[in-house]
Amino acid sequence: MTPPKPVPRPDKVSLWRYLKLFRIDILSAQPARLYRAWMAEFRTPFFRSYMCNEPALIRLVLDERPDDFPKSDRIGEGLRPLLGASVFMTNGEVWKRQRRIIDPAFEGGRIRETFPAMVAAGQAAVARMDAGVQDIEPEMSHAAADVIFRTLFSIPIEHEIAGEVFDQFRAYQREQPILNLAAFLPLPRWFPRFHSGRTKETAARIRGLIRQLTESRAKAIAAGTAPDDLATKIMTTADPVTGERFETEEMIDQVAIFFLAGHETSASALGWALYLLGMYPEVQDRVAAEAGALEGATDFAVMGKLKFARDVFREALRLYPPVPMMVRENSCPEEFRGRKVAAGGQVVLSPWHLHRHERLWPRGDEFDPDRWQTEEGRGCAREAFIPFSSGARVCPGAGFAMVEGPLLLAMLVRAFRFDLVAGKEPVPVAHLTVRAKDGIWLNVTPRE
Template structure:
């Protein structure tokens, strides 16, 4: 069984057709040749775009010279109403300062401290799944579970908390109303120019930021009073930049909480949904996970025992990387594969195509978690696997996501069996993350 994959577009289409395809789904807007090409150039009247699949060039952009390829605001413009000036969108010294304050809260020792909160969210997810309708739309359940993880680890409140529930609802409405790519993705506009956002998008963004402000200001008062819980929000808000001695002010913290929620909840939900679907359609692997966790008791130390489950999650991230594409911009003329690249060109790095590249992976479209134990696959894993990006801008929460994903897969599979629903094959499509066009529907039954 080959997991679902979007159909590629025709080789040549008009710019207008391409823009329409791109706004609907950035994956099916791409031609088939990108699964084989080392590089492809896309020309518009306003800019040049280069998709890079050559591992050596990817290393230059992400690892060797990252300052020469800052994040492009063509994508960021669509996210600023809710994310502001968060670490996901910034560049240069602003980004470095933000990372100096954020990174210590996600180091190994502190990651261990979040385990009980993550596990409590999984407990709640197991209870909700028992009461869910069958067949079950697992994307919604996964979104609920991963949002609960974020609220418990960040602010020590479950998703049932009134403000947490309002933030969750507002984010869902915002994502339905606002495609990530707006006019600025195709036409160079100055920062002051209007972006023509929908009214609903601006209203939901304002709601989200107002609710986060309320939680942030409450936490600042608790920190001042010495009553704040020792969670991620407290750690980040009390961390001092070692170079400047500064801390995040309220506005900066609102920006960071917004991206923690969007990145930590939306990407994790997408990965978990696809993992459950892949297990449902590959029952032999689901049985192997269930066998591995049958007598397993959750703890941070015991996670290292879950080799099969971890390989299932890795393979899910290969086939369905939550963030399918990343866009950088050149700050000076470059030469890529003997081709002149002008200053201001867009450099597209696509985990989606890299992870399925025909020259880099054996049977790239097949779900095969055993490849992660195969020595012959090690070079592909090293060169062509970057679900969390790479280099200095690798996702701060990569370790957190691996703990969360493995734990959720392990415990959900321990207590429930997942089976596909006839006639409901999910169709992957992507805006910010790789989701299913009409949800992912599975039969969910308790294990005996």
């Protein structure tokens, strides 16, 4: 059985038809030929885009010369009201300074220290889970948000402010597509960005709530009473080059992206992983058997026993990468595969296409977690697996996510069986992340 992918559109459509499809669903707008092409060019009246699937081009952009390919402002236009000048949005020296402050919080030792908080969030998710037919995506969002608040601010999702941020973020997600009109037009910085009033209001409420948490933590740090969690680590870390620390406004920007990246992406991956396990009951049983190692375990060492759960989570990330596309901009003239690319071109790197590429992955549309333990699978991963990006701009929370995902997946499958629901096949679409158009519906049954 092969997991569904969006129905490909015709290879040729008008520009405005394409833009309409792109806004509605970035995945279904893409033609079938992109799953086998090494590169494709897309022209608009204002700019040209170049989708690069060839591994050598991806390495060039992400690993070898990242400074020559800064993040494009076009994708960020739709997220700026919420994310401000966060590390997700910046480039150059500002971005480098932000990463020098943020990265130490996500080093291996720090992840181990957050492990008990992840376990507590998983236990809470198991306790909340009801039996019966249900859309699993809202509960995965709840669980992933709980992990973020417990590890970042040492508070559960039930905390008043944490719960309000979560509720407001769901409203923001419904209002805000991944692209707005400004992404397609050459607008000066002073020109209005076409954000809806509700989008701006919701973003302002979220940022106001984050401000309360940030200012409260700053007072606790000054008083010497702050818990030793991720927020404290980031707020007390000085840039080793400049000696600067994050001011309140910049810390609000960073917390906003931590919540978006750490909650929305993990929720997406967990939802699709449970769907895949519902599609393959025999694989689910293997995860459940392996998860027996979690009995009474709160120590990080247990992750060494969840190897198959990790491979299942990797395979879910391959088939349904939460961030389906990344856009860079070439700052100087380039030549890609013999084609001249003028400065200012939009360089699109698509995990969605790369992870299913017909010339890179054998049986690319099939769910096969065992592929990760083969030499062929490991080779494919080196060449064509970038769910967290790669190189200098790799997601700082990638290691965090690869602990959180397999752990929560194992805890849930150990406690419950997840089965498909007839007539409720999910259709993947992408707005902020890859989600199901009408939810992921599963029948949840407690395991004896």
